[in-house]
Amino acid sequence: MSLDIPTIAFYLIAIVLVGSALAVVLLRNIVHSALFLAVMFGAAAGAYVLLNAEFIAIVQVLIYAGAVTILVLFAIMLTRNAQSQSSNPFAKQWWLALIICVLLGFGLVYAVGNSAMAVASAFAPVHLATLGADSGTVTRLGQLLYSPFVYSYVLPFEIASVVLLVAIIGAIVIGRED
Amino acid sequence: MSDLAWFLVAAVVKSIIAIVALLTAFAYMTLIERRVIARFQRRVGPNRAGPFGVFQPLADAIKMAFKEHILPAKASSFVFLMAPAISVFVALTAFAVVPLGGPTPWGTSAIARAWAPYIADLNVGILYILSISSLAVYGIVLAGWSSGNHYSLLGALRSAAQMVSYEVSIGLALAGVLMFAGTLSMVGIVEAQVHQGIWFILAQPLGFFLYAIAAIAEVNRAPFDLPEAEQELVAGYLTEFSGLRWSLFQMAEYINMITASSVLATLFFGGWTLGALNGVLGAPFIWYFIKVAFFLFVFIWLRATLPRIRYDQLMRFGWQVLLPLSVVNALVTAAVVAFGLSWWVSGLFGLAVLVIAVGVYYLRARRRTAGQMELARLDFGTPNATVSVGVALPSSVRLVSLPAANGAVDSAAEKGEPVVVG
Numbered sequence: 224m225s226l227d228i229p230t231i232a233f234y235l236i237a238i239v240l241v242g243s244a245l246a247v248v249l250l251r252n253i254v255h256s257a258l259f260l261a262v263m264f265g266a267a268a269g270a271y272v273l274l275n276a277e278f279i280a281i282v283q284v285l286i287y288a289g290a291v292t293i294l295v296l297f298a299i300m301l302t303r304n305a306q307s308q309s310s311n312p313f314a315k316q317w318w319l320a321l322i323i324c325v326l327l328g329f330g331l332v333y334a335v336g337n338s339a340m341a342v343a344s345a346f347a348p349v350h351l352a353t354l355g356a357d358s359g360t361v362t363r364l365g366q367l368l369y370s371p372f373v374y375s376y377v378l379p380f381e382i383a384s385v386v387l388l389v390a391i392i393g394a395i396v397i398g399r400e401d
Numbered sequence: 402m403s404d405l406a407w408f409l410v411a412a413v414v415k416s417i418i419a420i421v422a423l424l425t426a427f428a429y430m431t432l433i434e435r436r437v438i439a440r441f442q443r444r445v446g447p448n449r450a451g452p453f454g455v456f457q458p459l460a461d462a463i464k465m466a467f468k469e470h471i472l473p474a475k476a477s478s479f480v481f482l483m484a485p486a487i488s489v490f491v492a493l494t495a496f497a498v499v500p501l502g503g504p505t506p507w508g509t510s511a512i513a514r515a516w517a518p519y520i521a522d523l524n525v526g527i528l529y530i531l532s533i534s535s536l537a538v539y540g541i542v543l544a545g546w547s548s549g550n551h552y553s554l555l556g557a558l559r560s561a562a563q564m565v566s567y568e569v570s571i572g573l574a575l576a577g578v579l580m581f582a583g584t585l586s587m588v589g590i591v592e593a594q595v596h597q598g599i600w601f602i603l604a605q606p607l608g609f610f611l612y613a614i615a616a617i618a619e620v621n622r623a624p625f626d627l628p629e630a631e632q633e634l635v636a637g638y639l640t641e642f643s644g645l646r647w648s649l650f651q652m653a654e655y656i657n658m659i660t661a662s663s664v665l666a667t668l669f670f671g672g673w674t675l676g677a678l679n680g681v682l683g684a685p686f687i688w689y690f691i692k693v694a695f696f697l698f699v700f701i702w703l704r705a706t707l708p709r710i711r712y713d714q715l716m717r718f719g720w721q722v723l724l725p726l727s728v729v730n731a732l733v734t735a736a737v738v739a740f741g742l743s744w745w746v747s748g749l750f751g752l753a754v755l756v757i758a759v760g761v762y763y764l765r766a767r768r769r770t771a772g773q774m775e776l777a778r779l780d781f782g783t784p785n786a787t788v789s790v791g792v793a794l795p796s797s798v799r800l801v802s803l804p805a806a807n808g809a810v811d812s813a814a815e816k817g818e819p820v821v822v823g
Binding site for chain 2: 255281361
């Protein structure tokens with residue numbers, strides 16, 4: 224295994240990502256957990272950059288780190304006494320959750336490595352050159368999502384936006400005073 | 402060395418230059434702002450340290466460095482120490498894709514291109530700036546929360562609500578420019594303006610004003626500086642910070658201003674270009690600096706002119722004025738681009754909407770003034786009260802509910818009859 228710059232970057236990002244994901248679950252103070260959630264989203268964006276998916280990386284930061292986590296922080300600060308030191312306690316069945324997580328993790332790794340549905344074996348080295356120079360650009364992504372002329376994902380996209388609309392209306396109905 | 406190694410060396414050196422330049426610009430922006438605001442208020446401003454006060458930033462820096470660093474007893478110490486650093490880090494990072502010149506001012510070889518006057522030309526450049534500056538809210542929210550102080554927390558929550566609300570309008574206001582440019586790269590957008598022979602302010606006047614307003618709100622400058630409203634919140638999220646940590650927040654604010662001005666100059670005013678004069682040596686940087694300096698002056702100008710708006714006005718303006726106008730602008734621009742119409746179609750449309758918006762605002766303001774005058778004329782229970790403008794006004798103009806439309810009030814006012822306020 225050669226240690227070129229992308230490989231080193233990948234391992235750095237992977238360490239930060241797994242470490243901050245663990246910190247989200249393990250830290251006692253829920254505001255610190257929310258902060259590490261933001262770090263985790265940032266590291267995931269770094270992983271996307273390594274895959275040449277710059278647009279996805281930017282959107283990951285913009286939406287998840289920039290908006291979703293801020294809303295989480297907002298909700299925490301408005302609803303509970305966030306200064307208390309153990310605002311993120313363990314439930315009693317933490318060992319059960321641990322077993323399930325380990326099993327799920329092994330299952331996912333096995334499936335990604337051996338499934339017939341996988342495009343290529345995830346454990347084989349992939350050279351960035353084989354992905355094509357413009358594979359991550361906005362133009363290609365836009366054509367794939369919205370193009371009216373070639374096969375595209377317009378219908379799933381529209382259905383997803385209807386789901387969001389339903390969620391917004393639901394929130395208004397729940398939050399309305401009557 | 403290989404091209405990649407050259408590229409890395411160039412990126413590191415250019416980053417250091419950019420950081421030093423931004424920090425110097427911040428230091429002198431504080432001086433310029435104080436001097437300019439002093440002129441607006443018919444004062445002189447700081448002029449003791451050196452000629453025209455040029456050593457004032459140095460003196461301020463020394464003062465700040467030697468001030469006591471106070472850590473409040475109730476503060477959450479780690480987050481409290483991190484918050485100013487996060488603010489500055491985010492502000493500096495966002496500047497990375499701002500182009501001060503074209504890709505080939507030093508020649509067209511690979512090494513010369515590596516030293517082009519921007520740190521990176523991402524193909525998602527403008528989205529990068531939006532996403533990084535959307536992280537700026539962390540510094541403020543964490544500062545407010547970790548101070549363990551209710552005023553700080555209130556300031557932080559205001560700031561979070563404000564920045565999240567105005568980000569939506571920012572994205573939509575810029576969408577029009579991106580449709581005309583056909584690219585997200587900052588360098589590409591300037592080249593598209595050169596190629597099409599116009600500045601995008603001509604095609605997108607509405608988008609320009611919407612983005613400018615939302616950007617002022619995004620960097621928490623007056624009149625949108627509610628997070629640090631000193632009359633209500635002491636100093637908001639800044640309350641518990643002192644010394645260098647306080648100046649780090651100031652630094653982040655000014656660097657964000659510079660980045661916002663750079664985006665305005667690049668997207669709407671052709672960035673580093675100015676027609677035939679581009680060939681002159683050093684010209685790209687000069688045009689860029691002139692444009693950015695102008696927008697920075699406008700930031701200061703607005704701060705000196707406009708009073709801070711109320712929280713409900715802020716939210717109403719963001720969601721009921723900026724957002725619908727941004728959507729309309731994006732829709733019309735999309736139609737113009739899709740049907741291949743000329744740029745002046747969307748330009749004229751934008752101007753028309755601007756004129757209508759200003760007219761509606763003017764009419765509403767006149768109606769409010771009429772209501773105020775009417776209230777001043779009314780006798781609030783005191784027998785034989787002297788009726789004069791300014792006596793017994795309600796605390797808020799919103800408390801006035803006019804019984805009839807504008808004309809009725811005017812005619813009643815002419816006849817001198819009191820209008821019953823319900």
